[in-house]
Amino acid sequence: MGKDKLRKFTEIDTFANVYQLEEGKALKGKWVQEHFKNENPLILELACGKGEYSVGLSRLFPEKNFIGIDLKGNRIWRGARTGVDEGIENLAFLRIQIEDIVDYFGENEVDEIWITFPDPQPQESREKKRLTFPGFLNKYKQLLKPGGKINLKTDNDGLYQYTVDTVEALGLVCHKKTDQLYTSPYYDEVLSIKTHYERIYLKHDKNINYIQFSLV
Structure with a gap:
């Protein structure tokens, strides 16, 4: 591991807005009350x-x-450092495997989920690793309040279409969907937030896909 990575790993251990492994488990069902107060x-x-x-x-x-x-x-x-430097009190980070998310959040504890430019896991053999695979959706259902929304923003047309098909196959409620976000009526100040990778995709004229849905 390079010196810069080692420095960052060491530094996040000192951040009050970063939780790892057992630290996060201790807050299951109590994030809002005990961390955000x-x-x-x-x-x-x-x-x-x-x-x-x-x-x-x-x-x-x-x-x-x-x-x-x-x-x-x-x-x-990077995000945690920004939060510390700017004194953003309504922001925290959790360093875990997303597969273990039910160990860190209680039933009906979460109001909304964003999935922004995840690894699309394009190989068919890795379908179960896609963050909109039904197995993951079942995990999210345990955390989300009734009617809680899930948002996917991705440059990957395959992952977008897979998610659209999954939503339809499971009979979920789709609120918004577009394969051309920046020319769609849904584009607003929330969806205009750009990640590092999104800026790269846009420079290469890549279309951005977006879908918002709720679990039933």
């Missing part, structure tokens, strides 16, 4: 990478709480 809605960003979306959302909505989730600590460092 309020009664505001809780929104998760899965596969958050550097946390651009979590940071952007927390700035836009100080009346809501946001947790970015990813396994790679050197990526989480």
Whole structure:
């Protein structure tokens, strides 16, 4: 591991807005009360990478709480560092495997989920690793409040279509969907938040897909 990665891993251990493994499990069902110390809605960003979306959302909505989730600590460092430097009190990060998410959040604890530019896992053999695979949706259902929404934003046309087909096959409620986000009527200040990778895709004229749905 390079020196810069080691430095970031060491530094996030000192951040009050980053939780790892057992630290996070201790807050299951109590994130809002014990970390954020309020009664505001809780929104998760899965596969958050550097946390651009979590940071952007927390700035836009100080009346809501946001947790970015990813396994790679050197990526989480960037968003967490911004949160510390700017004193963003409604922002936190959790370093875990998303497969284990039910160990970290209680039933009906989460109001909304964002999945922003995840690994599309395009190989058929890795379908179960896609974050909109039915197995993952069943996990999210345990955490989400009734009617809680899931948002997927991706440049990958295959993952988008897979998600659309999954939503239809399971009879879920689809609120919005488009394969051309930036020319759609859904484009607003929330969806205009851009991740590092999204900026790269847009420079290459790649279309951005978006779908919002609820579990039934």
